[in-house]
Amino acid sequence: MSSAERWSAAASDWAVTLGRLTERPGTALIDAVSLVAGEHVLDIGCGSGAFLRQLTRAEAKVAGVDPSAGMLDLARRVNPEADVRQGGFGLLPWPDATFDVVVAVNALQFAGNMVGGLHEAVRVVRPGGRIGIANWAEARHNDIEVVEAALGGVADTDEDYRCEGGLERLFASAGVTLIDAGVVTVDWHVPDDESLIRGVLSGQPGSRSTRSDAAIVRAARPFIVADGYVLRNAFRFAAGRCPVDP
Numbered sequence: 551m552s553s554a555e556r557w558s559a560a561a562s563d564w565a566v567t568l569g570r571l572t573e574r575p576g577t578a579l580i581d582a583v584s585l586v587a588g589e590h591v592l593d594i595g596c597g598s599g600a601f602l603r604q605l606t607r608a609e610a611k612v613a614g615v616d617p618s619a620g621m622l623d624l625a626r627r628v629n630p631e632a633d634v635r636q637g638g639f640g641l642l643p644w645p646d647a648t649f650d651v652v653v654a655v656n657a658l659q660f661a662g663n664m665v666g667g668l669h670e671a672v673r674v675v676r677p678g679g680r681i682g683i684a685n686w687a688e689a690r691h692n693d694i695e696v697v698e699a700a701l702g703g704v705a706d707t708d709e710d711y712r713c714e715g716g717l718e719r720l721f722a723s724a725g726v727t728l729i730d731a732g733v734v735t736v737d738w739h740v741p742d743d744e745s746l747i748r749g750v751l752s753g754q755p756g757s758r759s760t761r762s763d764a765a766i767v768r769a770a771r772p773f774i775v776a777d778g779y780v781l782r783n784a785f786r787f788a789a790g791r792c793p794v795d796p
């Protein structure tokens with residue numbers, strides 16, 4: 551199964567679990583890029599489309615792109631007015647300088663080459679337009695990583711960019727001038743074991759095994775509260791201005 555197929559298989563679970571965590575980082579990005587009503591905005595790696603909805607509510611003219619057909623179906627269903635296309639950080643299906651603003655939440659780490667992905671994002675921003683990236687902070691700030699570790703997956707390869715100053719370094723490598731950066735906490739409230747398992751596995755598509763359900767529930771014991779679980783996590787975000795003379 552390709553990566554896009556794995557995300558497609560996970561899409562409906564993602565939409566009702568971890569896909570709901572984009573709101574706080576999304577709000578931070580909207581503020582950090584000083585979004586103005588009517589601006590043309592692209593969300594790269596838009597997934598099931600929650601941030602597209604938020605951008606529409608902020609009165610942007612919205613476009614989204616994702617390689618996963620299953621994610622795109624959901625994104626189009628909840629954002630019928632948006633221009634949603636298949637593609638990704640490797641090659642964005644728009645001409646140079648199409649957008650006022652480009653954003654990505656929890657997606658740039660899947661580019662393979664994050665610097666190359668950021669350059670491709672900058673290409674489709676008009677000269678002097680803005681770019682905003684939000685991603686998980688480093689592992690020690692995220693309770694969800696404790697649970698994911700129980701699945702025994704491969705280590706994250708984007709740790710350098712998840713630490714304080716990481717996104718700022720990434721921006722500098724693509725000639726993007728920093729406007730603002732920060733960190734937001736994102737609590738994941740989970741009502742029951744079934745939602746916990748579906749949510750964790752939706753963020754690790756393709757990692758299901760016969761032992762994974764029990765391992766997830768066992769690893770989440772420290773986060774039990776009266777009405778389920780609360781996992782405290784953090785996202786780092788950065789906003790910057792693209793070169794005026796690219």
Ligand SMILES: C[S@@+](CC[C@H](N)C(=O)[O-])C[C@H]1O[C@@H](n2cnc3c(N)ncnc32)[C@H](O)[C@@H]1O
Nearest residue numbers: 557569572595596597618638639655657660661
């Ligand atoms: C963790 S989900 C995040 C989705 C959405 N941004 C959100 O916050 O809910 C990662 C998304 O990135 C997409 N993706 C994977 N590889 C990508 C690439 N090379 N370029 C753009 N998006 C990619 C996946 O299909 C998936 O929808």
